[in-house]
Amino acid sequence: MIPLAPFLVVSAALVAIGVFGALTRRSALGILMSIELIINAAALNLVAFSQHIRTSDAESTAGQMFALFAMAIAAAAAAVGLSIVICIYRNSKTVNVDKIDLMRW
Amino acid sequence: MDFLPALIPVLPLLAFAVIITNGRRLGWSACLVAVGASLTSAVLAALVYSRVLLSHETLAWSFEWVRWGETALRMGVRIDGLGALMLFMVTVVGTLIEIYAIGYMAGDKTFSRFFAFVSLFMAGMLGLVVADNLLLLFVSWEIMGLCSYFLIGFYFHRPSAAAAGIKAFITTRIGDVGLLIGMILLWWTAGTLRFDELLLAVPALAGLGDAHVDLMLTAAALLIFVGTIGKSAQFPLHVWLPDAMEGPTPVSALIHAATMVAAGVFLVARSFILFAQFPAALTVVAWVGGFTALFAALIALTQNDIKRVLAYSTLSQLGYMVMALGLGAYAAGMFHLITHAFFKALLFMGAGAVIHGFHHVQDMRRMGGLWGKMPWTAWTFLVATLAISGIPPLSGFWSKDEILLGAFHESPVLWVAGTFTAFLTAFYMFRLFFMTFTGRQRDGEIHAHESPAVMILPLVVLAVGAALLGIPGSPWMGLWVQHSLDVPAYALAHHHHSNLVMGLSIAVAVAGIALAWLMYAPRPTIQPARVARAMGRLYTLSLNKFHIDEIYAALIINPTRALARGSFRFDLGLIDGAVNGMGWLQRALASLKGLFDKWVVDGIVNLLATIVQALSAVFGLIQTGRVHNYLLLASLGALVIACLTWWNMG
Amino acid sequence: MPSPETALSGEPESLLAVFGWYILASVLVIGFVTVSAMFLIWWERKVSAHMQSRLGPMRVGWHGWLQSIADALKLLQKENIIPARADRPVFWMAPVVVFIPAFLAYVCIPFGPRLIAEDLTIGLLYILAITSVAIVGIFMAGWASNNKYSSLGAMRTVAQMVSYEVPLLLSLLGVVILTQSLSMQTIVESQAGIWFIALQPLGFLIYITAATAEVNRTPFDIPEAESELVAGYHTEYSGMKFAFFFVAEYTNLFTIAAIATALFLGGWHGPLLPPVVWFLLKSYFIVFLLMWFRWTFPRVRIDQMIGLGWKVLIPLSFLNLILTSLVVLLLQGGSAGGVS
Amino acid sequence: MTEPASLLAWIAFVCLVAVTVGSAVLVVTLRNLFHAVLALIASLLGVAGLYLMLLAEFVAAIHVLIYVGAVATLFLFVIMLTVRIDDAALRQSNRQVIPAIALCGAGLALLLAALLAAPWTPVEEIRPPGVQQIGHDMLTTYLLPFEVVSLLLLVALVGAVTLARREDQRT
Numbered sequence A: 001m002i003p004l005a006p007f008l009v010v011s012a013a014l015v016a017i018g019v020f021g022a023l024t025r026r027s028a029l030g031i032l033m034s035i036e037l038i039i040n041a042a043a044l045n046l047v048a049f050s051q052h053i054r055t056s057d058a059e060s061t062a063g064q065m066f067a068l069f070a071m072a073i074a075a076a077a078a079a080v081g082l083s084i085v086i087c088i089y090r091n092s093k094t095v096n097v098d099k100i101d102l103m104r105w
Numbered sequence B: 001m002d003f004l005p006a007l008i009p010v011l012p013l014l015a016f017a018v019i020i021t022n023g024r025r026l027g028w029s030a031c032l033v034a035v036g037a038s039l040t041s042a043v044l045a046a047l048v049y050s051r052v053l054l055s056h057e058t059l060a061w062s063f064e065w066v067r068w069g070e071t072a073l074r075m076g077v078r079i080d081g082l083g084a085l086m087l088f089m090v091t092v093v094g095t096l097i098e099i100y101a102i103g104y105m106a107g108d109k110t111f112s113r114f115f116a117f118v119s120l121f122m123a124g125m126l127g128l129v130v131a132d133n134l135l136l137l138f139v140s141w142e143i144m145g146l147c148s149y150f151l152i153g154f155y156f157h158r159p160s161a162a163a164a165g166i167k168a169f170i171t172t173r174i175g176d177v178g179l180l181i182g183m184i185l186l187w188w189t190a191g192t193l194r195f196d197e198l199l200l201a202v203p204a205l206a207g208l209g210d211a212h213v214d215l216m217l218t219a220a221a222l223l224i225f226v227g228t229i230g231k232s233a234q235f236p237l238h239v240w241l242p243d244a245m246e247g248p249t250p251v252s253a254l255i256h257a258a259t260m261v262a263a264g265v266f267l268v269a270r271s272f273i274l275f276a277q278f279p280a281a282l283t284v285v286a287w288v289g290g291f292t293a294l295f296a297a298l299i300a301l302t303q304n305d306i307k308r309v310l311a312y313s314t315l316s317q318l319g320y321m322v323m324a325l326g327l328g329a330y331a332a333g334m335f336h337l338i339t340h341a342f343f344k345a346l347l348f349m350g351a352g353a354v355i356h357g358f359h360h361v362q363d364m365r366r367m368g369g370l371w372g373k374m375p376w377t378a379w380t381f382l383v384a385t386l387a388i389s390g391i392p393p394l395s396g397f398w399s400k401d402e403i404l405l406g407a408f409h410e411s412p413v414l415w416v417a418g419t420f421t422a423f424l425t426a427f428y429m430f431r432l433f434f435m436t437f438t439g440r441q442r443d444g445e446i447h448a449h450e451s452p453a454v455m456i457l458p459l460v461v462l463a464v465g466a467a468l469l470g471i472p473g474s475p476w477m478g479l480w481v482q483h484s485l486d487v488p489a490y491a492l493a494h495h496h497h498s499n500l501v502m503g504l505s506i507a508v509a510v511a512g513i514a515l516a517w518l519m520y521a522p523r524p525t526i527q528p529a530r531v532a533r534a535m536g537r538l539y540t541l542s543l544n545k546f547h548i549d550e551i552y553a554a555l556i557i558n559p560t561r562a563l564a565r566g567s568f569r570f571d572l573g574l575i576d577g578a579v580n581g582m583g584w585l586q587r588a589l590a591s592l593k594g595l596f597d598k599w600v601v602d603g604i605v606n607l608l609a610t611i612v613q614a615l616s617a618v619f620g621l622i623q624t625g626r627v628h629n630y631l632l633l634a635s636l637g638a639l640v641i642a643c644l645t646w647w648n649m650g
Numbered sequence C: 001m002p003s004p005e006t007a008l009s010g011e012p013e014s015l016l017a018v019f020g021w022y023i024l025a026s027v028l029v030i031g032f033v034t035v036s037a038m039f040l041i042w043w044e045r046k047v048s049a050h051m052q053s054r055l056g057p058m059r060v061g062w063h064g065w066l067q068s069i070a071d072a073l074k075l076l077q078k079e080n081i082i083p084a085r086a087d088r089p090v091f092w093m094a095p096v097v098v099f100i101p102a103f104l105a106y107v108c109i110p111f112g113p114r115l116i117a118e119d120l121t122i123g124l125l126y127i128l129a130i131t132s133v134a135i136v137g138i139f140m141a142g143w144a145s146n147n148k149y150s151s152l153g154a155m156r157t158v159a160q161m162v163s164y165e166v167p168l169l170l171s172l173l174g175v176v177i178l179t180q181s182l183s184m185q186t187i188v189e190s191q192a193g194i195w196f197i198a199l200q201p202l203g204f205l206i207y208i209t210a211a212t213a214e215v216n217r218t219p220f221d222i223p224e225a226e227s228e229l230v231a232g233y234h235t236e237y238s239g240m241k242f243a244f245f246f247v248a249e250y251t252n253l254f255t256i257a258a259i260a261t262a263l264f265l266g267g268w269h270g271p272l273l274p275p276v277v278w279f280l281l282k283s284y285f286i287v288f289l290l291m292w293f294r295w296t297f298p299r300v301r302i303d304q305m306i307g308l309g310w311k312v313l314i315p316l317s318f319l320n321l322i323l324t325s326l327v328v329l330l331l332q333g334g335s336a337g338g339v340s
Numbered sequence D: 001m002t003e004p005a006s007l008l009a010w011i012a013f014v015c016l017v018a019v020t021v022g023s024a025v026l027v028v029t030l031r032n033l034f035h036a037v038l039a040l041i042a043s044l045l046g047v048a049g050l051y052l053m054l055l056a057e058f059v060a061a062i063h064v065l066i067y068v069g070a071v072a073t074l075f076l077f078v079i080m081l082t083v084r085i086d087d088a089a090l091r092q093s094n095r096q097v098i099p100a101i102a103l104c105g106a107g108l109a110l111l112l113a114a115l116l117a118a119p120w121t122p123v124e125e126i127r128p129p130g131v132q133q134i135g136h137d138m139l140t141t142y143l144l145p146f147e148v149v150s151l152l153l154l155v156a157l158v159g160a161v162t163l164a165r166r167e168d169q170r171t
Helices: A004-024 A028-052 A062-092 B004-055 B081-104 B112-128 B132-151 B161-192 B194-206 B211-231 B238-246 B249-258 B262-272 B274-277 B279-300 B306-326 B330-357 B376-389 B395-410 B412-436 B454-469 B480-484 B499-520 B528-535 B537-543 B545-622 B625-649 C004-007 C013-051 C066-078 C090-108 C125-134 C136-142 C148-178 C184-189 C203-212 C237-266 C274-295 C302-331 D007-029 D033-055 D057-082 D085-089 D097-117 D131-139 D141-164
Strands: B057-070 B071-079
Touching: A004 B161, A004 B499, A004 B625, A004 D007, A004 D097, A028 A062, A028 C066, A028 D007, A028 D033, A028 D057, A062 B112, A062 D057, A062 D131, A062 D141, B004 B057, B004 B081, B004 B112, B071 B132, B071 B262, B071 D085, B081 B112, B081 B249, B081 B262, B081 B330, B081 B480, B081 D033, B112 B132, B112 B249, B112 B412, B132 B161, B132 B194, B132 B211, B132 B238, B132 B249, B132 B262, B161 B194, B161 B238, B194 B211, B194 C136, B211 B262, B211 B274, B238 B249, B238 B537, B249 B262, B249 B306, B249 B330, B262 B274, B262 B306, B274 B279, B274 B306, B274 B537, B274 C302, B279 B306, B279 B412, B279 B545, B306 B330, B306 B412, B306 B480, B330 B376, B330 B395, B330 B454, B330 B480, B330 B545, B376 B395, B376 B412, B376 B454, B376 B499, B376 D057, B395 B412, B395 B454, B395 B499, B412 B499, B499 B528, B528 B537, B537 B545, B625 D097, C013 C066, C013 C090, C013 C237, C066 C237, C090 C125, C090 C237, C125 C136, C125 C148, C125 C184, C125 C237, C125 D057, C125 D141, C136 C148, C136 C237, C136 D033, C148 C184, C148 C203, C148 C237, C148 C302, C148 D057, C184 C237, C203 C237, C203 C302, C237 C274, D007 D033, D033 D057, D131 D141
Parallel strands: none
Antiparallel strands: B057 B071
């Protein structure tokens, strides 16, 4: 069994990459993909912790359960996010968020 | 298979689902689905009844429905002798009413919708009977309330029917809220809503002698009884029941005999442990019942609409049952509920046959002499009329006698009232019978005809039931029915047989019939019109139902409207005037202040604005309106916070 | 039979044995997949021909049984054409991405009592998850071809597969409720007495319908409707890459037949004959049934297809699920327990 | 203590990490968005592999089913609807690459420092819960979150349909 720390390192790397993507991608789709990476990193952490660190057998499923819930919520977020992207595309013919600065002042 | 009783309400529910979704496709055959479902339920109910009778055991089956933390809510069914008898009665009478409705509703465009709602109604009633906790009972109760709204307002294109539906719904709602609050109090105090747990918990709580707990439980019992008042149409919430005549006649039969109004009485019987422990609540129940019995009978004397007379007689008989429960004569009350279901369903269906054959005329003054034209209807109707009047050996006599016996021993005042009511009952029922069936037809333009066989068959079956059902409950058979109810020990008020009570009740019944004969026979000895004139105000009071509807209108509806109008005027005159005056004053002040504003305040504001403008030129640089820049700053903030946290943790 | 757990945490000496087993299993599965697909291609041609009173291929071998090999050889020699403005790497990868999941699904197919590559505890879920990856390959093919027919075909395919995956999964859950297990072998073993098609007739019907749509066969072959879309997502493919799509399609066909056999038809249970023969017989019977559908039913319209999936099959499969759980609950005697 | 991982396990782990992290880097750097989604899928499959290494095979299967079968497919759909194949040549990153690298680097350094310094105390023996255990817990202990999530999914479904529907098709 691989120890805990390597998984945590991988998940930290995924978070960093995801944040980088969210900060730099011009396309809204790219940002959403980066956010999926971040959520994945969190879920990976949850499962790793639940398998390696727990105080009793009764809570052995806690981490996996939260990973499953995180997946469901990520799927919901992706569905809503992507329909927003479609809306934006329909209104302004682009999905690049740096072209969209309606929020300015 | 202990879950067998759970299937009984499910079958009509399935029938409802099937009919409501496939109504147009099924057409006429919708009635086959409905009747088939309730017939199967009846067979199952007979099975359950025989099993409960033979073994005197209580069938119970439940499953865990929801669990949160330590608290679990179980749902299930529980059938004791009372429940089994009710199940049997409801399914048998319900099935007969449905068969009758095949003939009565034939040719109606909304044929299948009618059977869908009747099935749902049955499902609600059966669910209520089998429920093993107050919550499931309440759900079924509400299903029935909804269906009563649908069915009373079934001809919703008629404004009076729509209004009657709304009236029934809103009036019973008052009772429902009482029941709901009672349930909450009960849950709060006793911590359970399951009947078998209540049986243990309530006596234990009452035994504590804690005044607060007693108060809460008495309040819970009374609030539950408020539910009964609404559903079983006791005074003062009785006003919806006569108006409920707007529905099709099979619905009236269903509501008055087997289901809706019986539900209220059944509720008191089910939660009788609460009442038995707190006599104060019991007294209220008895007096409300006794008053309703007498009050409704007085109204019934003068009504001319055939269905309205029956409606008030239902009110009166329900008053008997509630009074019996209140007097502790638990078995007698439930026995009367069963016999009443049979003869009242028969009366309504007979009246329906008359109306059906008489081209939808309901005014008795236009009828008469129908004996020859509708022999089957007339004979069965006579049986039912004799039964309700309390002529031995028909069923109504035995059950009514039991109740009067209980009253005789417990409360002489109520006994006198009950006996007098029995006299009135015999009188107005035979008034109805003579006016309708004997003599000559007063409105010659209408050609009455006998109903089809599908309507006659249920009448005959019910007539046999109404005639013979009292025998097993009579003292000859050792009160067999009453014993089969598994009367709980706390409700066992057994009274010795009294020849005085029985003789007197027969005497008043015969006297009532005789008086009716004198007044309404083909050649009356006493002219009813003269009697009416002699009674003067009393007559008009009864004819106008003691003005209860008008009193409600005057006390509740009109004041509310007047209040609204008054508020509006108040608004318009005083408040608006004040506001306008204030406005004028303000304007005068404002022109003064304007000068001050212009030079002093504006100066300061402008100065501030200049400063802000200068600053915003600097800070505006980061307000780019671009998501990315915001994200970058947010992430930077998160990083800084994370660093600080780690720093603090060392 | 070494399991992945022992391989992942066991002694270094077992490494070789583990790898040896894996390689052997892979070779067996690839061999079976190829031969089976070629057999099915030939068989479909014969079945269709006989249904239309023709003879079908007759030249190569007895009754043309070597025809598939001849086809394969021909495809190998064909020129590889790639459209000028195609997305080249994706165009190359797409057939592989479609083929590999089809092949990987065989890990969990129980051919016999011990004849299964790896009896995972989540076997059924594994097969469904891994086959859903093929959707991505179809999308890749449609996108990379840079052709409107391909793009439209791919989007239709994916819409269809995503829609029908829901009733497919739900229809199988009835069996899972009955067996309380996701392992394919456990499911097959619990059918020793009675086949689940008798207990789950509605589930079987929903499964067969949804599965027909899942592999895009008539009456649900809208994604590659010749009259509208040429050949759908693989319009631009030729030669060996086309062969990959073709083999993957027939492999998937056998996979869904195998799932139907294992879950509803008693798997390898059967008298007299060896279990593996029974399994193959039943699976090929299901395949024959699907071929029969193809040459019997006309193609449905796209709105009918989507409507059938969402408005008929999904409600029906929920009904099946509710009924199954109710019956199981009632037979357990009213004590809703679960694991305890 | 749990027995130490075998060589094979380490090889597999390193390969999976390479796929996961490598594809993740591609996701945020590739110019062609379609290729980026393909890289995202590869990365997600790598994460599924990591779940398997953690003996959480149910989560792994669900992960593949949901992410690859549904979420990634949605992404592909939206890309096909919104991006033209010729857009591939356009620059895909904005002007704040350098601050972003600095920030993410700092964040990663902080995370690594924190997690490597923390004194983790792993369990004696790993007993991964089975599918039945997960199912049982989901409908008992985690019933409330389960119901809330299902409601959330319903709301998201309705919201997505409403957002993506064309305005002029209201009649």
